[in-house]
Amino acid sequence: MKQPALPEDELQRLHALRRYGVLDSQIEQVFDEFVVLVAKTFDVPIALISLVDSERQWFKARVGIEGSETPREVSFCGHVVADRDPLIVEDTLEDVRFFDNPLVTGGPKIRFYAGAPLLTPEGYILGTFCVVDQKPRTLRADQLETLQLFARQVMRILELRREAALSAIYRRLFETTKAFVAIVSQQGTILEVNRVWSDRLGLSPEENALRGWFKLAVPEDGSKILQAFEIAKAGGVGEFELRMRAKAGDICWVSWHVTEDTNEGFLYCVGHDVTASIKAAEEAARVARMKSEFVSVVSHELRTPLTAVQVALGLLDGGVVGELSGEPREMVQIALVGAKRLARVIDDILDLRDVESGLLKLDLQDVELSGVARRAIADLHAEDDRARVVLEAPEPLWVRLDPESLYQILTNLLSNAIRFSPSGLPIGVRIEQRGPSARVSVSDCGPGIPEAFQARVFEPFAQADASDVRRKNGAGLGLSIAKALVERLEGKIHFSSTENEGTTFHLEFPCVLAPSEVLQ
Amino acid sequence: MRISSVLVVDDEPDIRALCKLSLERVGGWLTFLAASGQEALELAEARQPDVILLDVMMPGMDGPTTLHALKNRGSTAGIHVVFLSAKIQKHEMQGYKDLGAAGVITKPFNPMTLPRELQRTIDAELAL
Numbered sequence: 001m002k003q004p005a006l007p008e009d010e011l012q013r014l015h016a017l018r019r020y021g022v023l024d025s026q027i028e029q030v031f032d033e034f035v036v037l038v039a040k041t042f043d044v045p046i047a048l049i050s051l052v053d054s055e056r057q058w059f060k061a062r063v064g065i066e067g068s069e070t071p072r073e074v075s076f077c078g079h080v081v082a083d084r085d086p087l088i089v090e091d092t093l094e095d096v097r098f099f100d101n102p103l104v105t106g107g108p109k110i111r112f113y114a115g116a117p118l119l120t121p122e123g124y125i126l127g128t129f130c131v132v133d134q135k136p137r138t139l140r141a142d143q144l145e146t147l148q149l150f151a152r153q154v155m156r157i158l159e160l161r162r163e164a165a166l167s168a169i170y171r172r173l174f175e176t177t178k179a180f181v182a183i184v185s186q187q188g189t190i191l192e193v194n195r196v197w198s199d200r201l202g203l204s205p206e207e208n209a210l211r212g213w214f215k216l217a218v219p220e221d222g223s224k225i226l227q228a229f230e231i232a233k234a235g236g237v238g239e240f241e242l243r244m245r246a247k248a249g250d251i252c253w254v255s256w257h258v259t260e261d262t263n264e265g266f267l268y269c270v271g272h273d274v275t276a277s278i279k280a281a282e283e284a285a286r287v288a289r290m291k292s293e294f295v296s297v298v299s300h301e302l303r304t305p306l307t308a309v310q311v312a313l314g315l316l317d318g319g320v321v322g323e324l325s326g327e328p329r330e331m332v333q334i335a336l337v338g339a340k341r342l343a344r345v346i347d348d349i350l351d352l353r354d355v356e357s358g359l360l361k362l363d364l365q366d367v368e369l370s371g372v373a374r375r376a377i378a379d380l381h382a383e384d385d386r387a388r389v390v391l392e393a394p395e396p397l398w399v400r401l402d403p404e405s406l407y408q409i410l411t412n413l414l415s416n417a418i419r420f421s422p423s424g425l426p427i428g429v430r431i432e433q434r435g436p437s438a439r440v441s442v443s444d445c446g447p448g449i450p451e452a453f454q455a456r457v458f459e460p461f462a463q464a465d466a467s468d469v470r471r472k473n474g475a476g477l478g479l480s481i482a483k484a485l486v487e488r489l490e491g492k493i494h495f496s497s498t499e500n501e502g503t504t505f506h507l508e509f510p511c512v513l514a515p516s517e518v519l520q
Numbered sequence: 521m522r523i524s525s526v527l528v529v530d531d532e533p534d535i536r537a538l539c540k541l542s543l544e545r546v547g548g549w550l551t552f553l554a555a556s557g558q559e560a561l562e563l564a565e566a567r568q569p570d571v572i573l574l575d576v577m578m579p580g581m582d583g584p585t586t587l588h589a590l591k592n593r594g595s596t597a598g599i600h601v602v603f604l605s606a607k608i609q610k611h612e613m614q615g616y617k618d619l620g621a622a623g624v625i626t627k628p629f630n631p632m633t634l635p636r637e638l639q640r641t642i643d644a645e646l647a648l
Contacts, residue, residue: 299606300577300606303606303627303628304532304535304627305534306628307535307627307628307629308532308534308535308538310628311535311538311539311542311628311629311630311631312534312538314630314631314632315538315541315542315545315631315632317632318546318631318632320541320542320545320546320631320632321541321545339628343628
């Protein structure tokens with residue numbers, strides 16, 4: 001026995017077969033009548049509409065035979081699928097391919113077979129329309145033609161039913177999707193919309209079509225529609241965001257894309273309701289703006305009386321309104337230090353707000369790191385005569401950043417280091433190249449950062465120990481500001497800390513060429 | 521130029537009084553006070569001070585508006601103006617200078633050094 005071969009396009013053929021959705025379907029009169037008609041026409045006891053599945057042939061309709069399927073390897077129809085031609089076997093016992101086939105030697109004892117392919121429009125053979133007899137026969141050419149004609153009729157019915165099923169599926173897709181869908185003419189007239197339109201905009205499909213795009217959209221957005229349509233007509237994907245007026249009077253933000261169907265000349269528009277995310281973004285921006293304004297107002301309201309306090313104390317301390325001495329002068333000086341510290345906290349809060357909100361304008365320049373570090377160190381020495389800072393910068397390193405911001409970062413790291421270093425012990429600043437980056441390290445010999453606190457080091461107002469006497473100067477904003485600034489400058493900040501040995505903060509920025517190297 | 525007279529413009533009476541103390545007693549200068557931009561225009565024209573110390577944030581006519589008006593009047597255009605302002609960013613400082621200010625003194629200021637700072641600001645402007 002010769003088993004039927006598999007056609008080259010077997011995978012695609014099986015996929016095509018499954019898309020008809022006919023395998024294992026219910027008995028249907030239209031196909032049953034076909035097999036009866038064919039059996040009578042050809043005067044044979046058996047007629048079948050056989051579909052060749054991966055491992056079997058399954059009979060969509062049959063007359064004169066028991067069972068709804070047989071294995072593919074013994075099937076006659078499998079040969080039609082493999083050879084892509086009608087098959088006529090006048091006497092199976094005379095044919096080397098079939099004489100020992102179980103369907104020949106056992107039931108239904110086939111002696112004669114003729115099968116015409118069921119050919120899809122794409123050229124796949126799904127199976128056959130075949131006639132079978134238990135005695136040898138011949139088939140004339142005109143009879144084969146008739147059998148082929150029946151096979152084509154069966155295919156036509158399968159084809160029509162698939163199209164109807166598909167169109168029902170597409171219709172359901174159209175109606176159940178949560179996206180806005182519209183089919184639009186070349187002129188922009190709305191031909192069809194799905195239910196989302198009426199659900200969301202509160203209009204019937206007729207009302208939508210009548211009103212048209214321009215009446216549904218907020219007037220300023222009208223030009224976006226035309227532009228997107230032109231892009232789609234040129235073969236692209238037109239995209240636009242439209243504020244659409246719902247019947248209830250609220251505004252619905254819809255993000256659209258438009259493509260053209262060149263066959264039909266339609267424009268297909270699909271839109272997603274993005275109102276919620278746009279409202280969330282607007283709300284977030286509003287809150288950020290309010291927060292920023294609040295900070296401005298509060299700090300101005302604090303600063304004005306604070307200025308009066310500080311200036312008045314300064315005049316008292318300076319002896320401008322009469323000489324002060326002894327305890328009264330001491331009291332005035334304590335008050336003055338407190339007032340200055342308060343002013344610094346307000347400055348820090350404003351700085352942090354400016355950096356985080358992007359209000360801070362950067363003046364990017366190619367900067368040599370050690371120059372800025374020297375300035376920060378000199379200013380610190382001028383302010384605090386007990387401070388000792390040692391700078392190590394073996395080679396000039398250039399980076400691109402805003403020098404004032406870098407100055408502030410270094411000043412904050414230095415004053416933090418001073419605060420935690422036992423007096424007399426120096427603070428180390430080291431500037432060196434690390435791969436493509438320049439690294440600035442600020443090291444103190446302080447107690448180290450407790451492990452439990454390390455994760456919160458950069459948080460605003462964070463203090464390792466709230467009762468710590470060392471917080472003589474800071475409000476706990478210095479490191480937050482430093483981190484925010486470093487991030488604005490697209491650098492990195494991190495630290496390493498060992499208990500009872502000290503802490504080192506590292507800054508890293510990508511190196512750039514020195515100006516002299518650029519000129520060469 | 522040695523400063524000998526200053527007009528202080530600020531809507532806060534306390535700040536005006538404290539500036540006056542500092543400028544008169546520490547600086548030894550003749551000091552005039554104005555509570556608004558409008559008043560500043562009148563006093564500047566009448567008294568012709570060497571310098572005007574002008575608060576930025578005032579209700580009604582604010583500092584920059586007042587400066588603009590001063591610079592657009594022949595009789596006051598030549599008077600040096602120094603802004604008195606909250607802590608400012610570097611680019612804001614440039615903005616004030618572009619408006620025609622000689623410089624900015626930030627609040628809170630040190631009353632013992634205010635006259636010296638004003639003199640230094642004017643010297644720096646004249647050196648340009």
